[in-house]
Amino acid sequence: MKYNMIPAIAVVMMINACGKGSNDYDASGNFEADEVIVSAEQNGQIQSFTVKEGDKLAAGQTVGQIDVAIPTLQKEQVQASIKALQEKTQDPVPERELVRRQLLVQEAQLQQQYRERTRTENLVKSDAATQKQLDDINALIVQMERQLNVTRQQLQLNNSNISTQNRSILSEKAPLEKSLAQFAEQIRxxxxxxxxxGVVLQRYALQGEMATSGKPLYKIANIDTLYLKAYVTGITLPQIKLGQQVQVRIDQGKKDYKAYPGEITWISGKSEFTPKTIQTKNERANLVYAIKVRVKNDGYLKIGMYGEMLINKDSK
Known part of the structure; x- marks a missing residue:
């Protein structure tokens, strides 16, 4: 009787073992993150570069400097040229002011002669002055009017020359300012x-090396939030939707699991053949659909780690 029970016990143990080996999840895959490869934007020697793998960096943080001596010198040269042009545009005040003052004096003298002519005309009428005196005043007035016109023309010519010179200088200044902005951008x-x-995943360059525009320097990713890229079969596909809350779990020891809340953020619009490294719930299916589940990382999730997704039946 004892010998007849041994095969029965063996069968029960095999059934239990097979039951434990069955898949109780709806999809499985690996965790990934949005990785950014930071590249050099300028050619030159890397003068400083403090990045190390595992460093936590903030957005906008300066982590290194590439040699920009040449564009710096070019910028200073353009600045000197612009300064020289600006000095040329300055109004030659002493010369123009002298002409203006001369014009004011001549106008005042001419007005005085007009009054003197009126007085002399009255004297001539009363025989208190001679006609020659009046003629002399008229001749002087004509001469002064001519001098006044010459001074006015001289002042207008100075203004015209300065305006033309300023336009010429401004036409030269515009391309210089563009060059200045270009060199400033190269320095930046x-x-x-x-x-x-995020956290630095990999470093590709060292201080002292030569950098060229586009050369990768390091790779960084925000691992506060990871994405489980998993695969579901066509049978499971109708049970999920974007924004759906699901459960994600990872191995914790040999038998236990650690669970995380997750949200489906992407579902592939086309099927693909089952990857060899992925086991789906229905192992007989040849075609699966890729999905991504967003999971808040508590520090234990790692990029590339295996994870499983379970559909939360209560959330549907």
Missing amino acids: KGQIVNPIS
């Missing part, structure tokens, strides 16, 4: 500025 690009907050 010499600074290595971190674009996003």
Whole structure:
């Protein structure tokens, strides 16, 4: 009797073992993050570069400097040229002011002669002055009017010359200002500025190396939030939707799991063949659909780690 029970016990143990090995999840995959490769924007030697793998960097943080001596010198040269042009545009005040004062004096003298002529005309009428005196005053007035016209023309010519000179200088200044902005942008690009907050995953360059525009310097990713890229079968696909709350779990020891709340953020619009490294709930299916589940990281989730998704039945 004892010998007949041994095969029965063995069968029960095999059934239990098979039951434990069955998949109780709806999809499985690996965690990933949005990774950003930061590249050099300028050519030159890397003068400083403090990035190390594992460093936590903030967005906008300056982490290095590429040599920008040449564009700096070019910028200073353009600034000197612009300054020289600005000095040329300054109004030659002493010369113009002298002509203006001379014009005012001549106008005052001419007005005085007009009054003197009127007085002399009255004297001539009363035989108190001679006609020659009146003629002399008229001749002097004509001469002064001519001198006044010459002074006015001289002042207008000075204004015209200055205006023409200013226009010429402004036409030369505009391209110089464009060049100045270009060199300033090259200098700005010499600074290595971190674009996003995250953790440095890999470093590709060292201080002292030569950098070229587009050369990768380091890779960074925000690991505060990770995405489980998993695969579901066509049978499971009708049970999920964007924004749906699901459960994500990872292994914790040999038998236990650690669970996280997750949200489905992406569902592939086309099917693909089952990846060899992925086991789906229905192992007989040949086609699966990729999805992404957003999970808040508590520090234990790692990029590339295996994870499983379970549909929360109560959330549907």
